[in-house]
Amino acid sequence: MIVLIVVASFLLASISIIQFKTEAKEYHQERLERKENAVKEHINYVLATTTYPLKTQNLDLIFKDKIHELAQIHKIEINIYGLDGKLLKSSKESFAVDKIAPPIPEYILKLVRSSIEKRFVDIKTIDGVKNRSSYSLIKDEKFKPLGILNLPYLEDDGYYDNELNTFLIRLSQVYSFMLIVAFGLAYFLSTYITKSLKTISERLEETNLDQKNEKIVLEANSKEVNFLIRAYNGMVDKLETSAIKLAQSEREEAWREMAKQVAHEIKNPLTPMRLTVQSFQRKFDPSAPDVKQKMNDYSETLIQQIDTMTAVASAFSNFASMPAQQNETLNVVEVVELALDIFNEDYISFEKEEEEIISKMDRTQLIRVITNLVKNAIQAIPESQFQKSIEVSVKRRNNNVEIAVKDNGIGIQKQDIGRIFEPKFTTKTSGMGLGLGIIKNIIENYKGTITFESTYGKGTTFRVSLPITNS
Numbered sequence: 001m002i003v004l005i006v007v008a009s010f011l012l013a014s015i016s017i018i019q020f021k022t023e024a025k026e027y028h029q030e031r032l033e034r035k036e037n038a039v040k041e042h043i044n045y046v047l048a049t050t051t052y053p054l055k056t057q058n059l060d061l062i063f064k065d066k067i068h069e070l071a072q073i074h075k076i077e078i079n080i081y082g083l084d085g086k087l088l089k090s091s092k093e094s095f096a097v098d099k100i101a102p103p104i105p106e107y108i109l110k111l112v113r114s115s116i117e118k119r120f121v122d123i124k125t126i127d128g129v130k131n132r133s134s135y136s137l138i139k140d141e142k143f144k145p146l147g148i149l150n151l152p153y154l155e156d157d158g159y160y161d162n163e164l165n166t167f168l169i170r171l172s173q174v175y176s177f178m179l180i181v182a183f184g185l186a187y188f189l190s191t192y193i194t195k196s197l198k199t200i201s202e203r204l205e206e207t208n209l210d211q212k213n214e215k216i217v218l219e220a221n222s223k224e225v226n227f228l229i230r231a232y233n234g235m236v237d238k239l240e241t242s243a244i245k246l247a248q249s250e251r252e253e254a255w256r257e258m259a260k261q262v263a264h265e266i267k268n269p270l271t272p273m274r275l276t277v278q279s280f281q282r283k284f285d286p287s288a289p290d291v292k293q294k295m296n297d298y299s300e301t302l303i304q305q306i307d308t309m310t311a312v313a314s315a316f317s318n319f320a321s322m323p324a325q326q327n328e329t330l331n332v333v334e335v336v337e338l339a340l341d342i343f344n345e346d347y348i349s350f351e352k353e354e355e356e357i358i359s360k361m362d363r364t365q366l367i368r369v370i371t372n373l374v375k376n377a378i379q380a381i382p383e384s385q386f387q388k389s390i391e392v393s394v395k396r397r398n399n400n401v402e403i404a405v406k407d408n409g410i411g412i413q414k415q416d417i418g419r420i421f422e423p424k425f426t427t428k429t430s431g432m433g434l435g436l437g438i439i440k441n442i443i444e445n446y447k448g449t450i451t452f453e454s455t456y457g458k459g460t461t462f463r464v465s466l467p468i469t470n471s
Contacts (some may be wrong), residue, residue, distance in 0.1 A: 067091050359466070
């Protein structure tokens, strides 16, 4: 809008300057014509009333005294030339007229004679000022040419220049005021629109697939902004639908993968059980002296494989159906310390900065988190390692309680770091790898986080951060 005002003011100023110059040109042209017609009428009157014969050589005598009177009446310089272009009489003072005045140029004489009106206006610019000089034939009553009338006319554009300057000043004042108003209006509109756009920008930054996104409740004056708001709200609806479908798809995929893993884990003990039964069928001899021992060995093998399948089923059941939270007010420090009492390893140490960090959560689930992390730490330390160490600590961090379990085991290799919390991933030779997936599920249900740091060959530290909720 501001650019349009500037361009419009420039165009208007340019058009105004051209208009003033055109008017000035027409004014001077018409003024010279009026003076020329008035002077010629007066000259015709003098010629009609003179007693001298109307001849070219008598023009000097006829206008000897009259030419000055004519110049004063019409307020213009008058020069009378002969038909040959030589000056005969001038209204200038005698001392101002050259003794040998220059004649009319030949080309002007030809133009005067050849023109229909028997008239020609010569325009010259001297020192930046236009000088008009009209040349026209002087005729007698029988229209016989007697001489040439010359009226020099100096254009004075002072009036038009003053009018133009006044107009341009007023124009600049008007457009300056319009620019100020435009700047103020643009600032107001930009601020108002930017406010709406800022709200949209903030919501866009907060928009995420894995959370509940709020719609924008805002009615802007701009149709474009309202269209953008409606588009964003529509995107939120579509995003929520997509999130539901994605979550459902992920759950179905997870269950499919879990089913494959469980089937694989169950098949593992079934193979040795089948082989054991088949071998027993072929080799069983009731009369053998060690038949009782063979029966015991056979039973223990089957029981061991059955226990393995039971463990698989239990782990799958724990992961698939988390029990409902039974929150209670408890001392997190005390619960962690009690959870460590079930372990007999003398290289497990416990550190606490405070005696009490009170929160409200499920005691059983908290114990499960601690025991699972400590159990993983024990299994991460090789049996042959001479110095073993597991450090468990509880600290307050702002409005969170941080539980850390640090071991000096073999650590985690770089290629395995990104898969630690996958439900079916494990670096151990036994187990399904569901433990960390279970505790991660528990922790996230409390809006907490679990992270770890590991150096292969030196050990791993798991950190659990849970919000302290006193109500």
